[in-house]
Amino acid sequence: MTSSFLTGSLALSTHASQRCFRSLLQALANPGQLVTLEEPDAVAAGAAVIALALADIDTPVAIVGDEKLASEVSEATRAPLVPVGEARLVALLHPARQLVAQCRTGSAEAPELGAKVGLACSGLVAGAGGEPGPEPNSPSGVTLVLEGPGVEGTRKVFIEGIEGDVFEAIATSNRHFPAGLDAWLVGPEGNVVGLPRSTRIEVA
Amino acid sequence: MGYAAARGGIDAIVAAEELVRRKRDEGSSPKLEVGQLIERLGLAVDRVVGEGGLWAPELAAFALRQTEGDVIEAVHLLRAYRSTLPRLAHGLVVEMAELEILRRIVPAYRTPPGPQLLGRTLDYVGRILDTGGSSKARPGTPSVGAEPAVATGERTDVPRLYAESVTNRPKQSNGAPLERHPGRLLNVLASMDLLVDHPRDDDPEPFDITAQPVRPGLPRSAILSVMARAETGALVNLWYRNVLGPDGYIHEVTLGEVRHGRVPVRVLHPHTERPVTIGTVRVTEVEAIEDLNGPDEQRDRFDVGYGLCFGHNERKAIAMANLDIAVRRDQGATMLEQSVIMTTDGLDASGFLEHLKLPHYVTFRSMVDRKRAVRAASPVNGRARTGSPQPGPAPAAGPVAGSTAGGDCADAQPAGSPVLPLGATE
Incomplete structure (x- = not known):
């Protein structure tokens, strides 16, 4: 059921966005585990897939780092564009500590108001199944050690293109659980890793 | 994870589901067609539509068939399905003067503006069980309101029971076409200066109960929204125990309008930005006249409660209208508002109850x-x-x-x- 209301060139079909939703949910339920988006249109959107697949007319979104993409996603979903601090869905194409710090975290009474944040990265290596993840050897990236619900023991993720202090900012935002933000690392070729607010993140 | 004790129970769960499916889908009688449900069990479909908070009679009929007629489970399916779909547009405000009546009675007044139109109702018929399966009308039954079903071309796979003919309208006894947009008794009362005035000069956005949690102390739009998709039995019970029962917070109203009819749904066209009608929904609308008798109230005037829900469900709309005015009169003095907001949602209540069956x-x-x-x-x-x-x-x-x-x-x-x-x- 493709709606004639959604006319932007990026618009996902209802079923495509539902499949993306399922993949993103899978990623959050299994922190640090690699999930791959299959929809070509969603893959092309990069980190903005968070907004493209999940937003509708009632979802304020912020897409930081590419104004053209932001307006195209807004046109495709009819979602209003707002500053990072007011957005329910955020895509950071060049993640930076101060941008993460602006994202909403909700409160203990209203944790659902915490932002869902997509962070673009240029490289992403993580285990696909229950594996603990690879031992990367590139010196240019960051290795995260994850622990918490959905992770048996610990799990490692290797990321290129995001500075380590970004993850410290996420940990800071999540220090008052259940308030906090849920993040996805979005790499090339539709690779996604979820970092829900319940996950303890250590930058190795 | 106190509830996650279904150790080794997956096979049993699958088998239990198969038992449900087998009896439902493989009985000796022909499978129920969704069109039959809409046409012959229309009031059940309307309940699911109303309590699901989604105007989708065909989906509601699918849900009813899937749940073997369990209304609350069907409501659950409908709401869950809706939650997977994006919101595409916001409907524009509809003036209820646009409601095209299929039925309209005014119990408070013999000669209101416009007709008393019985439409489809069994209100005045003896409750005699008919086991004969005869579809013929009883001799002497007037055919007024028995309008033929006419396909509108919107869909051909489902009979359009409710697409009543607009052209083949019944005429009044004097031959004039029936007034389908009659005036309201409230206007008469207002012109007699008998109504409490509730002036307000702002126009706030209505509270969206599907997006924000409901708590006591919310605006009236939230309370009305909660009641519009509340469980019918819950509203009736809450009304009854307040009228007759231990709570006694409210007394009986007189009904000014009971209407069942169609209203248009309009949105702004995404390109032209002009209003465009994209369909109609059937609603039941009730105005309840409250005889104010409190020491601090304007005892020389009436006040009005309002009820509105999807589909044909007069019981629900009447209870809602009576509770609406009762909550406003109560002004938080008792638990009434909290009871309305927190305990009338069928899905909330049954979900909590059903969870008791999980391992504890x-x-x-x-x-x-x-x-x-x-x-x-x-x-x-x-x-x-x-x-x-x-x-x-x-x-x-x-x-x-x-x-x-x-x-x-x-x-x-x-x-x-x-x-x-x-x-x-x-």
């Missing part, structure tokens, strides 16, 4: 431990009060095994154990 082994084990701890801490060490030093027979707790849910019963107690023999095997 761990929480109950903890309760037993506490009982034992209390007994052990009592001065006489509990023995004197039990009255019997020997272990009694195990009541009910005994052999639970034998249930086909197999592996789930790994915690079952060995037969012949002492009273409440919850061992250390959990």
Whole structure:
């Protein structure tokens, strides 16, 4: 059921966005585990897939780092564009500590108001199944050690293109659980890793 | 994870679902067509539509068929399905003067503006069980309102019961076409200066109960929204116990309008930005006139409660209108507003209730431990009060095994154990 209301060139079909939703949910339920988006249109959107697949007319979104993409996603979903601090869905194409710090975290009474944040990265290596993840050897990236619900023991993720202090900012935002933000690392070729607010993140 | 005790129960769960499916889908009678449900069980479909908060009669009929007629389960399916779909547009405000009546009665006044139109109702017919299956009208039954179903071309796979002909309208006795947009009794009362005025100069956005949690202290739009998709029986019960029962917060109203009809749905066209009508929905609308009698109230005037819900459901709309004015008069003095907001949603209530069937082994084990701890801490060490030093027979707790849910019963107690023999095997 493709709606004639959604006319932007990026618009996902209802079923495509539902499949993306399922993949993103899978990623959050299994922190640090690699999930791959299959929809070509969603893959092309990069980190903005968070907004493209999940937003509708009632979802304020912020897409930081590419104004053209932001307006195209807004046109495709009819979602209003707002500053990072007011957005329910955020895509950071060049993640930076101060941008993460602006994202909403909700409160203990209203944790659902915490932002869902997509962070673009240029490289992403993580285990696909229950594996603990690879031992990367590139010196240019960051290795995260994850622990918490959905992770048996610990799990490692290797990321290129995001500075380590970004993850410290996420940990800071999540220090008052259940308030906090849920993040996805979005790499090339539709690779996604979820970092829900319940996950303890250590930058190795 | 107190509830996640379905150890080894997956096979049993799958088999249980198969039992439901087999009886529902493979009985000896022909499978129910969705069109039949819409056409012949239309009031049940309307309840699901209304309590689901989604105008989708065909989906509601699918849901009713899937749940074997369980309205609340069907509502659950409908709301869950809706939650997977994006919102595409916001409907524009509809003036209720646009409601095209299929039925309209004014119990308060013999000659209101416009007609008293009975439409489809069995209100005045004897409740005589008909087991004959005859579809013929009884002799002498007037055919007024029995408008033919006419396909509108929107869909061809589902009979359009409710696409009543607009052209083949019944005429009034004087031959004039029936007034389908009659004026309101309230306007008459207002012109007699008999209504309390509630002036407001702002125009706030209505509270969206599907996006924000509802709590007491919310605007009237939230309370009305909650009631519009509340469970019919819950509203009726709340109304009844307040009129007749122990709460007694409200008294009986007189109904000014009871209407069932169609209203248009309009949105702004995404390109032209002009209003465009994209369909119609059927609603039941009620205005309830309250005879104010409180010491601080304007006793020379009436006030009005409002009820509106999807589909044809007069019982619900009447209860809603009466509760609406009652909540406003109550002004938070009693628990009434909280009862309306927090306890009338069918899905909330039944979800909470149904969860009691899930395994509570761990929480109950903890309760037993506490009982034992209390007994052990009592001065006489509990023995004197039990009255019997020997272990009694195990009541009910005994052999639970034998249930086909197999592996789930790994915690079952060995037969012949002492009273409440919850061992250390959990």
